[in-house]
Each structure stands twice: as C-alpha cells, then as structure tokens.
Amino acid sequence: MxxxxxxxxxxxxxxxxxxxxxxxxxxxxxxxxxxxxxxxxxxxxxxxxxxxxxxxxxxxxxxxxxxxxxxxxxxxxxxxxxxxxxxxxxxxxxxxxxxxxxxxxxxxxxxxxxxxxxxxxxxxxxxxxxxxxxxxxxxxxxxxxxxxxxxxxxxxxxxxxxxxxxxxxxxxxxxxxxxxxxxxxxESKLKTSILWKKEREKKKLECLQSFVDLGCGNGLLVHLLASEGHAGIGLDIRKRKIWNMYGKETVLKEVTVTPSAENTFPEYDWLIGNHSDELTPWIPVIAARSSYTCRYFVLPCCHYDFDCKFSGKQQGLSNYRTYLNFVKEVGEVCGFNVEEDTLRIPSTKRVCFIGQDRTYPKEEESLIDDKRSIYIRTRSSSNQSSKSEADDQPSAKYQKLDNGQKWSKEFEPRDQSKEKSRNCQKIDKDIKNLIINTVFKKVLDYDKSEVRHLSDGRRWHKGGSIPLGEVVKLFDKDVLKQLKSELSGGHVQLRDMSLDEPFSKKSQLSKKDKSQYFKTLQCWFYANHPDGCPRTQVTCTFAHGDNDIKQNICDKTKVLKSDDYSVDDG
Incomplete structure (x- = not known):
C-alpha cells in the first residue's frame, strides 16, 4: 500500500x-x-x-x-x-x-x-x-x-x-x-523557433516573413516554412529527386547563384544560408545589397572565403572557430549587428549567425557599400599575390551595384558535373557487360576452382579468385579511362555484380520468407553461369526466368525488360 x-x-x-x-x-x-x-x-x-x-x-x-x-x-x-x-x-x-x-x-x-x-x-x-x-x-x-x-x-x-x-x-x-x-x-522553450514571431511583434508586422534559401539542398526547410505560411523560394545548383515529393506551395529552383547585382532579392525579407558552402561569406553581402531592410541567417559548415577555400588559423583557436570569426566579421563589415547562437541540432557544426539590424542609417548606404567592396578586394585571392593602383580605389567597377558583372572576378560556383553521383551508373552498358563477362570467365577458369555440392544434388563450380591488380591487366586503356572517370574505378562495378555467400550459415539460417519477395529483376547467375544459380528458385531473391517475375504492386507502371539482369547489388 x-x-x-x-x-x-x-x-x-x-x-x-x-x-x-x-x-x-x-x-x-x-x-x-x-x-x-x-x-x-x-x-x-x-x-x-x-x-x-x-x-x-x-x-x-x-x-x-x-x-x-x-x-x-x-x-x-x-x-x-x-x-x-x-x-x-x-x-x-x-x-x-x-x-x-x-x-x-x-x-x-x-x-x-x-x-x-x-x-x-x-x-x-x-x-x-x-x-x-x-x-x-x-x-x-x-x-x-x-x-x-x-x-x-x-x-x-x-x-x-x-x-x-x-x-x-x-x-x-x-x-x-x-x-x-x-x-x-x-530557458525559453523552442527559443530559436520564435525568432520571427518576436520580430513581428517588435516591428508590428501583420504578414509572415518571406525568405530565400540559398543552397537549399533537399528543400526540406523551404517546405516546412512554406507549410507554416511563409512565402519563399529555395535555390540550389542541383535539383534533388525529393523535390518532386513536395507540393506546389514549395517553390524550389535549380539555378546557379553568382554574387552580382542580378542575384539580389529586394522583394524578400530574409536570406537563409544553411550549409551554403561557397555562398556562406556572401550571404551577408547579398542581404546588405538586396535592400536596407533585408536580414539574414547563416549556418556555416564548409570553410569558404569569397573566391577560394578559406585559409588561415588564429593562434589558440580551432580552424572552425577561426572560420566562424571570419563569417561574423563579414556581417559586421556589411553593417549588421551580428548575433551568434548555437542551434540544438545533432551536428558538430551548430553555430549560426543572425543579421537582423543595421548599425548605420539608410542615408550612409553608399559609404558602407564602399567599405564592403574594399573588404572583399582585400580578401580576393588575386589581391593576395599582387596589388595595383586601381585596386586601392574605393570601389572597383566590377563591384558596382548598377551593372550585371560579378562582385568578385575570381568567384566560381561549384561545377555542377562534380555534384553528380559518380558510381558507375553512367558507364555504357556494353562496357559494363564486357567487364563483367571478362572477369567472370577469368575467375571461373581459375586453376584451383572450387566445386560445391548443392542440396538439390547439383554440382556448382564456384571458381577461384584473382587480385584486383590482375583484373586491371585484362582491359585496354580506353576501358580503364572510362572506369577512372567514375571516381571509384572498377571497385564499385565489380562489387555490385557480386553474390553474397549462399553457403554461409547466416544465409541458411535466415528466417525471412523469400518466397514472398517481389522479383523484378532476372538473376544474372541463372542466365550466365554454366551451372545456373546456386540458390533455388524459391530462395533466390531474383527471378529464374520470365515466369518467375513478380511485379511490385507499388510500381506497376515500371516496364521490366527481359534483358535486364542483376544480382545482389544492395
């Protein structure tokens, strides 16, 4: 009791x-x-x-x-x-x-x-x-x-x-x-999430703030803010597949943002840089030059300067802290009263900066902008090696707001081709088949080839093994050049065409009912190995012939070609 x-x-x-x-x-x-x-x-x-x-x-x-x-x-x-x-x-x-x-x-x-x-x-x-x-x-x-x-x-x-x-x-x-x-x-509950609410109360704003997310990535933040009623867009150099899952209220655009007068956003209230990479130091600059009332939020991650990788380390500080001090300094030079905060997110890069208020009256905009231009030029990679008399002028022509040229000559956005996944998916199908069949024949013809006796009475030749260095010698330079262009060489291609050990205890003791699998791809071993597949039609996760195909009910629109073969690739 x-x-x-x-x-x-x-x-x-x-x-x-x-x-x-x-x-x-x-x-x-x-x-x-x-x-x-x-x-x-x-x-x-x-x-x-x-x-x-x-x-x-x-x-x-x-x-x-x-x-x-x-x-x-x-x-x-x-x-x-x-x-x-x-x-x-x-x-x-x-x-x-x-x-x-x-x-x-x-x-x-x-x-x-x-x-x-x-x-x-x-x-x-x-x-x-x-x-x-x-x-x-x-x-x-x-x-x-x-x-x-x-x-x-x-x-x-x-x-x-x-x-x-x-x-x-x-x-x-x-x-x-x-x-x-x-x-x-x-501590105020959900302290960081009420920033815009407090701003509306302070400035007596009736409408929700609008925003631009520069380098929006998967677009989730844009989607969440749009769902809350905030008007805004997300811009990124590369479109993500997940973008298609969002509704029409989530506006995401695949564009390259280059710091210039053409890429200012005077009609928006806030600029957001959430892990925006090479645009990170430019976020305060773009916000300052978009309009006097434009604000910004930036969460630094990768270390970039205005036109190159960030270098330099302050004594007694970590590289990360040194870079944070630089990003904060950029905001202050641009005329913002910069606030620093630490987000409650599961990441080691959690420090963010907010530029909400200006430190100068609107009438001094031209004077402050000259200071921005000088600051950017002093950090230019070309300026580090040589200086000219023209560079000492208050404002260089290419940094003026009334033309469409870049604010930094040396700034280059990331190459979009480098953003694309390179995992052998772009290799020509004939080249893939050549690699697979050549290596398969070499392994199967190995002198000390193993033979396994299967449970259904069949004899199955497992083949042997050869070093990867020997595999390279099987192909000419043109084939190797194509593989090398896919970053991983032949490693990924050979790995994807492997079959996990069918004789292992782990495989035999599996409690999954493999007969219920939806088989949408043909078994490569069944079609190409002289002894067929070491697994039976019931236990193999791939189809043994056209009659074994089971169309996935979630993907009935997908047409399966009879010459599409695969093995256990993940």
Missing part, C-alpha cells in the same frame, strides 16, 4: 524560470535522463496517463503488481509511446502517472537489470496523495517579499539514499540534477 508520506527539505535553488518552464524541464529529465547522467543510455516509457487524483492509490497498486497486466487500462503502452510531451495538460484535480525504466550503459550496471521508476506529477504539492518515490522535486513561486522562484529537493522523512549508485544519492541530486532543472526552467 502507498500511504501519505511526510517529506523534509534537502536543498533548494533559485531559478529564473516559471512553473511552465519547470514542467518542461521535468519532461526533459523524464524522457532523456542521459543528458544529465552519462551512465545512462536513456529511458523507456512503459506507461503514461492523466488520472483523477482520487484514483492514484489504485493505479499505483496496479503498476507495482507483477501479476497484473496493469498497462492495458487508461494509458499508453509499449510501442505506442516514445516520449512524453504534454505534461502541461495536467488539470487541477488530475495527476500524471509515468512508469519508466532507466537504461544503463556499462556492462557492470546492466548486469543488475534496468531500474524501474514510478513518477507522479501533480500541480499542488500540498495534496495528501500517496507517493511512490522517496524524493520530491517541487517548484515554489516567489512571494511578495521574495520574488525569486525556487526549485526544492525533498526526501521522505527518515529515508535512506534513493540507491547506492552515484546518481541515486541526494548529494548527486543536489549538485547535478537540481542545477540542471533550474537552468532548463529558465
């Missing part, structure tokens, strides 16, 4: 957060305890439900009874729930009941099995509810005399430590967990 318990104060800490922030911080601690405790891999939520506080005693008894299938009623079950995200929905007479398992990391800890916890979240800590735990975390709103909000750690009166582990002691909770909860409570 769970009885009403008396708790005593262990420690308390001031927080700048609110009750809303406290509940948000508890959500993080419940879902992701490993961000506080590195000895954990995470947590598994077994049960979560809002219940009437009068039913808490009964529910706790059910959850702790091993003989009762207690997770069926009034809650989410395994596989239905990955994370808890709606603790804010607790009403006055409700409590949230959560059952979770802490997943331990080290082998020593794992041997003791996962640690189970039952957590009760309530809006009023003074309620006489039964408690399943030996500790409490309580948010105390500041009084009239003391405006500071507090988070308290309490323990059950006369109780021992929660556990003998380091992270189960009240000392650990006081020194590690409590400060984390206080900090998280003070």
């Amino acid at each position: 769970f009885n009403t318990k008396t708790f005593t104060l262990v420690s308390e800490k001031n927080t700048g957060g609110t009750k809303y922030g406290f509940i948000s911080s508890l959500t993080v601690w419940i879902n992701k305890p490993h961000v506080v405790n590195r000895r954990l891999c995470g947590a598994k939520i077994d049960y979560f439900a809002f219940i009437d506080d009068l039913q808490l005693q009964t529910k706790l008894t059910e959850l702790t009874n091993p003989d009762t299938d207690n997770l069926k009623n009034n809650g989410y079950r395994e596989h239905d729930l990955l994370e808890i995200d709606n603790l804010q929905g607790i009403t006055e007479n409700e409590v949230a009941v959560i059952s979770r398992k802490l997943i331990l990391k080290s082998a020593k800890d794992i041997s003791h099995g996962p640690q189970s916890e039952i957590i009760v979240v309530e809006t009023d800590s003074n309620l006489d509810n039964p408690e399943p735990s030996s500790y409490q975390l309580v948010f105390i709103k500041g009084s009239d005399h003391d405006e500071s909000n507090k988070i308290q750690l309490k323990k059950l009166q006369d109780s021992e430590e929660v556990s003998s582990d380091d992270f189960g002691t009240f000392e650990w909770m006081t020194n590690t967990l409590l400060p984390k909860l206080c900090n998280w409570s003070a």
Whole structure:
C-alpha cells in the first residue's frame, strides 16, 4: 500500500524560470535522463496517463503488481509511446502517472537489470496523495517579499539514499540534477523557433516573413516554412529527386547563384544560408545589397572565403572557430549587428549567425557599400599575390551595384558535373557487360576452382579468385579511362555484380520468407553461369526466368525488360 508520506527539505535553488518552464524541464529529465547522467543510455516509457487524483492509490497498486497486466487500462503502452510531451495538460484535480525504466550503459550496471521508476506529477504539492518515490522535486513561486522562484529537493522523512549508485544519492541530486532543472526552467522553450514571431511583434508586422534559401539542398526547410505560411523560394545548383515529393506551395529552383547585382532579392525579407558552402561569406553581402531592410541567417559548415577555400588559423583557436570569426566579421563589415547562437541540432557544426539590424542609417548606404567592396578586394585571392593602383580605389567597377558583372572576378560556383553521383551508373552498358563477362570467365577458369555440392544434388563450380591488380591487366586503356572517370574505378562495378555467400550459415539460417519477395529483376547467375544459380528458385531473391517475375504492386507502371539482369547489388 502507498500511504501519505511526510517529506523534509534537502536543498533548494533559485531559478529564473516559471512553473511552465519547470514542467518542461521535468519532461526533459523524464524522457532523456542521459543528458544529465552519462551512465545512462536513456529511458523507456512503459506507461503514461492523466488520472483523477482520487484514483492514484489504485493505479499505483496496479503498476507495482507483477501479476497484473496493469498497462492495458487508461494509458499508453509499449510501442505506442516514445516520449512524453504534454505534461502541461495536467488539470487541477488530475495527476500524471509515468512508469519508466532507466537504461544503463556499462556492462557492470546492466548486469543488475534496468531500474524501474514510478513518477507522479501533480500541480499542488500540498495534496495528501500517496507517493511512490522517496524524493520530491517541487517548484515554489516567489512571494511578495521574495520574488525569486525556487526549485526544492525533498526526501521522505527518515529515508535512506534513493540507491547506492552515484546518481541515486541526494548529494548527486543536489549538485547535478537540481542545477540542471533550474537552468532548463529558465530557458525559453523552442527559443530559436520564435525568432520571427518576436520580430513581428517588435516591428508590428501583420504578414509572415518571406525568405530565400540559398543552397537549399533537399528543400526540406523551404517546405516546412512554406507549410507554416511563409512565402519563399529555395535555390540550389542541383535539383534533388525529393523535390518532386513536395507540393506546389514549395517553390524550389535549380539555378546557379553568382554574387552580382542580378542575384539580389529586394522583394524578400530574409536570406537563409544553411550549409551554403561557397555562398556562406556572401550571404551577408547579398542581404546588405538586396535592400536596407533585408536580414539574414547563416549556418556555416564548409570553410569558404569569397573566391577560394578559406585559409588561415588564429593562434589558440580551432580552424572552425577561426572560420566562424571570419563569417561574423563579414556581417559586421556589411553593417549588421551580428548575433551568434548555437542551434540544438545533432551536428558538430551548430553555430549560426543572425543579421537582423543595421548599425548605420539608410542615408550612409553608399559609404558602407564602399567599405564592403574594399573588404572583399582585400580578401580576393588575386589581391593576395599582387596589388595595383586601381585596386586601392574605393570601389572597383566590377563591384558596382548598377551593372550585371560579378562582385568578385575570381568567384566560381561549384561545377555542377562534380555534384553528380559518380558510381558507375553512367558507364555504357556494353562496357559494363564486357567487364563483367571478362572477369567472370577469368575467375571461373581459375586453376584451383572450387566445386560445391548443392542440396538439390547439383554440382556448382564456384571458381577461384584473382587480385584486383590482375583484373586491371585484362582491359585496354580506353576501358580503364572510362572506369577512372567514375571516381571509384572498377571497385564499385565489380562489387555490385557480386553474390553474397549462399553457403554461409547466416544465409541458411535466415528466417525471412523469400518466397514472398517481389522479383523484378532476372538473376544474372541463372542466365550466365554454366551451372545456373546456386540458390533455388524459391530462395533466390531474383527471378529464374520470365515466369518467375513478380511485379511490385507499388510500381506497376515500371516496364521490366527481359534483358535486364542483376544480382545482389544492395
């Protein structure tokens, strides 16, 4: 039975957060305890439900009874729930009941099995509810005399430590967990996502901001912003296949953006550079020259200068930090008040810069633009080796805003051909067949060829093996030149025409029902090997003849040609 318990104060800490922030911080601690405790891999939520506080005693008894299938009623079950995200929905007479398992990391800890916890979240800590735990975390709103909000750690009166582990002691909770909860409570939830909302409130804007995503890649960010109602476009040097999956509201264009007066965007509010590579240092410049009200967001990744790879390292700083300082400096030279922030994304390159406000009045635009031009020229790759008297003038002709020439003579966008995948897909089919048949014959004619006895009584010649260096000698220079142009030489082509070992235990013990496979390609070994395919028609994932073809119901429009042969290529 769970009885009403008396708790005593262990420690308390001031927080700048609110009750809303406290509940948000508890959500993080419940879902992701490993961000506080590195000895954990995470947590598994077994049960979560809002219940009437009068039913808490009964529910706790059910959850702790091993003989009762207690997770069926009034809650989410395994596989239905990955994370808890709606603790804010607790009403006055409700409590949230959560059952979770802490997943331990080290082998020593794992041997003791996962640690189970039952957590009760309530809006009023003074309620006489039964408690399943030996500790409490309580948010105390500041009084009239003391405006500071507090988070308290309490323990059950006369109780021992929660556990003998380091992270189960009240000392650990006081020194590690409590400060984390206080900090998280003070942080604005989804801080980075409300940037544009705050801007609209500050500037009293009625319309949603418009944008241009330069180097949009897969176009997902453009799609998300467009779905939220923001008007904008995404530009990239190469179209991605996924673009076709987005609706008409997602505008994506395959264009090459060269920094010049022809590529400014005065009708848009924001320029976005999310891993925009060689355009990264140009984003602040293009934004500044598009209009006085244009703003920018840039997330640097690859290190590019205005017209070449970025070089140079400041003493005592990493290459990444040095490059970040450069990108920030570009924004400041362009006349922006540059703000730096760190995104909460799973990447090592998370530092971004925002240019939202100008540091000069609109009347000084021409003067500031001359400074931009001088700065760009001083960093020009040609200027590093030689300087002329003309270069010392305030503004070079090719950097003027009233002509269509490039703002930097040496800037070259990436070659689109280098963006294309080079994995032997462009090799002529006759060349492919020549390579496959030549190598196949050489391997099969090997002096020490192996012979396997198959389960159906057949003898199957496996062949031998030859070094890749010997394979190269089988072809003339023209064939090798074509292979080399595909980056990987013959490695990929030969790998793609391989058959995983049909005699291995892994293959034999497979529990997959291969008879249910949709066979859309002919088996190359069945058609070309003198002994046929070592697998049977049922176990082979490729078709043994035209009658074995099974058209995929998801791709009925695809026409299968009888001369299209393949083997296990992935």
